[in-house]
Amino acid sequence: KIDFLLIGGGLASATAAETLRREGATGSILILSAESTLPYQRPALSKRYLLGDANVQQILIHPAQYYREQQIEVALETTALSVDTARQRVETSTGRQIHYEKLLIATGASPRPIALPGASLPGIHVLRSRDDCDALRQRASKAKRAVVVGGSFHGIEVAMTLRDLGLEVTIVEEDTRLLRHLESAMLSDFFLQYASQQGATVLLDEPVVAFHGERKIREVETGSGARIPCDFAVACMGVRPATQFLHGSGIALEEGQVVVDARLATNAPNVWAAGDVTSFLDPVFSRRRHIEHWDNAVKQGRLAALNMLGRRMRYDQVSYFFCEVGDIGFDVLGAPEDADEWIMRGSLADHSFALFYLKDSVMRAAFSLGRPAGETRLAEGLIRYRTNLQLHKEILRQPDVAL
Numbered sequence: 045k046i047d048f049l050l051i052g053g054g055l056a057s058a059t060a061a062e063t064l065r066r067e068g069a070t071g072s073i074l075i076l077s078a079e080s081t082l083p084y085q086r087p088a089l090s091k092r093y094l095l096g097d098a099n100v101q102q103i104l105i106h107p108a109q110y111y112r113e114q115q116i117e118v119a120l121e122t123t124a125l126s127v128d129t130a131r132q133r134v135e136t137s138t139g140r141q142i143h144y145e146k147l148l149i150a151t152g153a154s155p156r157p158i159a160l161p162g163a164s165l166p167g168i169h170v171l172r173s174r175d176d177c178d179a180l181r182q183r184a185s186k187a188k189r190a191v192v193v194g195g196s197f198h199g200i201e202v203a204m205t206l207r208d209l210g211l212e213v214t215i216v217e218e219d220t221r222l223l224r225h226l227e228s229a230m231l232s233d234f235f236l237q238y239a240s241q242q243g244a245t246v247l248l249d250e251p252v253v254a255f256h257g258e259r260k261i262r263e264v265e266t267g268s269g270a271r272i273p274c275d276f277a278v279a280c281m282g283v284r285p286a287t288q289f290l291h292g293s294g295i296a297l298e299e300g301q302v303v304v305d306a307r308l309a310t311n312a313p314n315v316w317a318a319g320d321v322t323s324f325l326d327p328v329f330s331r332r333r334h335i336e337h338w339d340n341a342v343k344q345g346r347l348a349a350l351n352m353l354g355r356r357m358r359y360d361q362v363s364y365f366f367c368e369v370g371d372i373g374f375d376v377l378g379a380p381e382d383a384d385e386w387i388m389r390g391s392l393a394d395h396s397f398a399l400f401y402l403k404d405s406v407m408r409a410a411f412s413l414g415r416p417a418g419e420t421r422l423a424e425g426l427i428r429y430r431t432n433l434q435l436h437k438e439i440l441r442q443p444d445v446a447l
């Protein structure tokens with residue numbers, strides 16, 4: 045019997061394992077991973093690893109030696125097939141059956157299947173795993189023209205990296221805006237201009253309707269009937285939680301996400317979940333949220349581990365993520381989607397800019413590009429404590445006045 049069984053070989057699992065040991069867990073820890081590589085930093089896949097600026101060792105969360113020293117067993121190429129929550133037992137693809145005392149589900153997400161004509165043609169790539177990235181890199185090294193389907197964070201990062209690799213790139217986005225989740229026409233226009241300056245072609249308001257080719261993809265067809273020639277395409281069309289193996293387990297799912305309470309516990313005894321796979325209660329916004337970002341996976345992995353050790357701590361974080369579009373890095377805190385007022389600080393042209401999203405004079409989210417770290421931390425506090433900013437909006441607008 046395993047004391048702490050962690051299903052998923054990604055960031056949330058690796059962080060949970062590390063936390064368990066650091067906090068004094070003496071029992072056995074086993075990570076089950078469907079992949080052939082030890083847990084690694086996925087964000088590098090659309091950036092320096094895709095560029096060829098980092099090798100596998102450099103993107104590992106911990107080197108192999110760490111797991112040995114910490115006595116954390118990692119079973120690679122081992123997929124969990126089902127969970128029996130009554131018997132506290134997991135069936136795996138290698139035939140190994142594992143009884144657990146405490147279980148963490150941290151299986152993340154996988155690219156959503158593409159339901160379009162021609163989607164099975166060779167040359168249509170996705171980018172979630174190191175294997176995906178290796179395949180994409182190899183393809184890119186022999187190609188000239190790429191189409192990136194989807195102009196959100198993932199798509200635009202991939203597109204800019206492919207430009208850096210010297211490819212002709214067309215981004216096709218069905219929305220009227222790039223990076224629509226930023227909920228700002230100004231920011232979308234800024235990144236549209238940036239992408240164009242970097243030599244990418246951007247088509248907005250154009251859903252992809254089909255892929256064409258014989259033995260491999262040759263063209264991407266859009267809703268207006270345009271056919272864009274390409275040597276390959278990258279589908280950055282979103283992901284779905286990797287929870288198919290939980291159907292029938294009795295573990296509550298909502299839109300495929302594992303439903304957890306404020307302590308990241310599921311409805312099944314001794315089962316927790318963390319990272320991209322969860323639907324959790326966001327205490328800052330008093331509603332359920334599902335977040336597919338690095339920081340959330342780290343913080344939830346850590347908290348779930350503490351609670352597996354009996355701490356009974358509540359998740360209490362302001363959501364945060366970073367993104368790198370070419371040489372522009374930015375951070376986003378909170379939930380930009382339900383603002384009724386937007387306050388700008390600094391200058392986008394100078395790459396020193398923040399956008400604060402307010403609702404009823406309370407900050408809900410902050411976008412920050414090239415601003416001091418202290419300012420971002422302060423914004424986090426304003427969001428977390430729901431500070432009423434009615435009398436302080438002028439200060440928010442003045443980039444040289446400390447907040």
Ligand code: FAD
Nearest residue numbers: 052053054055056078086087124151152319320336337338
């Ligand atoms: P994952 O990292 O997806 O790990 C889940 C693991 O579980 C995988 O190894 C998977 O193979 C395995 N698994 C799935 N099912 C099973 C099963 N049944 N049995 C065993 N193993 C299973 N976030 C940011 O904030 N900023 C960024 O700039 C950024 N860039 C990104 C770029 C790319 C290309 C990608 C793919 C993601 C990026 N992210 C970024 C998101 C971030 O990497 C994820 O939020 C984070 O990796 C989630 O961690 P996780 O452990 O929840 O899931």
